[in-house]
Amino acid sequence: MMSTLVIEASHNFILLNISDYLQGKLMQTQSSAFVESPMQLQRVEMYLASDPGNRDLLAAAVDLNLESGSPEKARTYVDAALSLYPDDPFFHHRHSNVLIAEGKLDDAEKILKVLHRSGPNPGIIYNLAYISFLKKKYAESADLLLPLLGTPGLSPMGLMTLLRALHHIGDLKKAIGIVEANIDVDTASAELLSAASLLYLDDGQLERAKEMGVVAKAKGPDSLESLVVDGNVSLGLGDAAAAESQFNAALKINPADGRSRVGLGVISMIRHDLPAATVQLEQAAASMPSHVGTLLALGWCKIFSGDIDAAELIYEKAVSLDRNFGESHGGLAVVAAKKGNRELAEEYIRRAQRLDRAGLSARYAQMILSGVVNDPVKFREQAGKLLSARTGPLGGTLGELIQKFARS
Missing domain, CATH: 1.25.40.10 (Tetratricopeptide repeat domain)
Incomplete structure (x- = not known):
């Protein structure tokens, strides 16, 4: 009964893209999930005290601690999970998330490449691309993400990482083409619109950059890109x-x-x-x-x-x-x-x-x-x-x- 309080699919799907955690921490954004997670985490940890081997509870504890900005606690839970379930690929994926949050990019990449050999998975591809981005291997990051373009496997955060990677390698035309084909200004997040606004700025389209920046600012707090624009x-x-x-x-x-x-x-x-x-x-x-x-x-x-x-x-x-x-x-x-x-x-x-x-x-x-x-x-x-x-x-x-x- 205890585990039903956690999202039912928590163990079968990675709840948190690691860049959601990093961007939330670095950009100091506040989503509704981020605000609710401390209360969720408190309940999860209370139930884990009574049922320490519960897979779903352990998975949620790792994800929520990362989301709440506590990679050291996430480390405790992922280590416990791997000792109990050493062959579980979902906990290995979560382990890679913890390693990225700890800045151990090479170790995380090794785990993800092993998982990737077992079969293509958009979440694994995304995290590999994000590691490449953090290592400033922007062309490699873009090459990993481009095949996901136009598929449900590319999340808004994945799309933003792709745009930023293309921006870094100077392929503004391709990035702007992706913006115009894939971003609905009315529904896109403030962060995604801000990233697009910076693309237009560097392409010399100042008016378009200003227009998109205004919409971004109306949707959320100032982001790095919006302030630069x-x-x-x-x-x-x-x-x-x-x-x-x-x-x-x-x-x-x-x-x-x-x-x-x-x-x-x-x-x-x-x-x-x-x-x-x-x-x-x-x-x-x-x-x-x-x-x-x-x-x-x-x-x-x-x-x-x-x-x-x-x-x-x-x-x-x-x-x-x-x-x-x-x-x-x-x-x-x-x-x-x-x-x-x-x-x-x-x-x-x-x-x-x-x-x-x-x-x-x-x-x-x-x-x-x-x-x-x-x-x-x-x-x-x-x-x-x-x-x-x-x-x-x-x-x-x-x-x-x-x-x-x-x-x-």
Whole structure:
């Protein structure tokens, strides 16, 4: 009779995806299940005291302790279950959940791969993909999840992990296509909409990012992605104070978030605080080493700081990551112009303009070569024309920085 108080299928189906636990803990979200779980857990543990070998009760105790943010207690129960039922695949799956919560990703992955060999299971595939995501093997994570797309086996959390993995590897078009084909804005969660909003932001679709962000905020508390989008929108509108507050709020959720560090770095540059900007942008580059936009922002910071050799290394890395991005070649043109190497600068300018006729850095390099930057009146006139023809995702902020630091 006792076990009937637990969900009947608790032993046969994994109640909790491990990322639900991790996201609940890291993002501090509150679902109705999360609120109810302490009361459920108290009842389950009371019944277990009288029936310590009950499979369903042990399974629920593991799941609910993970959901409540107590992996150490979940460990106690999963160890007890495995000692009683060493051949039970469902407890081995739960063991992998506990290991992931403990940060023992390799051990969890070994268990899941053994389980996966017994037959395909969406829950096992998802957890393998989530481990790959946590290990920053984003392409591997996406490859595991893509075959589940459009099937009941891909949960909303799985869909969000897929979108984030594609985002990390820079496949924005595929990710946005998945959003438009698979997400109903009216029924999707705030977290999923926030992740989609960030995709649109990085794809340069600022209005679409804002629209989706507004819907996400109406559905739930601020998420990491929604705060990053809000911060970039505020920065694009010239409200540095609001952007700073939003980026700092995002960093409280995830102190390693690179996009928030980039935003704060740009704000520091606007305020002429280059030492602070350098620290923030270097931290961002460390967390997103393959993100070309972050490298370009750091390159500008080094140029404005007068560290031309460091800027050159950064732009060379950016080119090695993506040879088809004009601003990276334009950055090298600025470096060459700053060093007085006209021939090399003009070569880089030609490369940059073949890729992007309206690129900011190539135009700035031309201004250095022509001597315009040394004439404040002419420089402001030409920079104004340049900005009126080309505003970037931050609303022309880079151009404002060029004007402020033109003589550095």
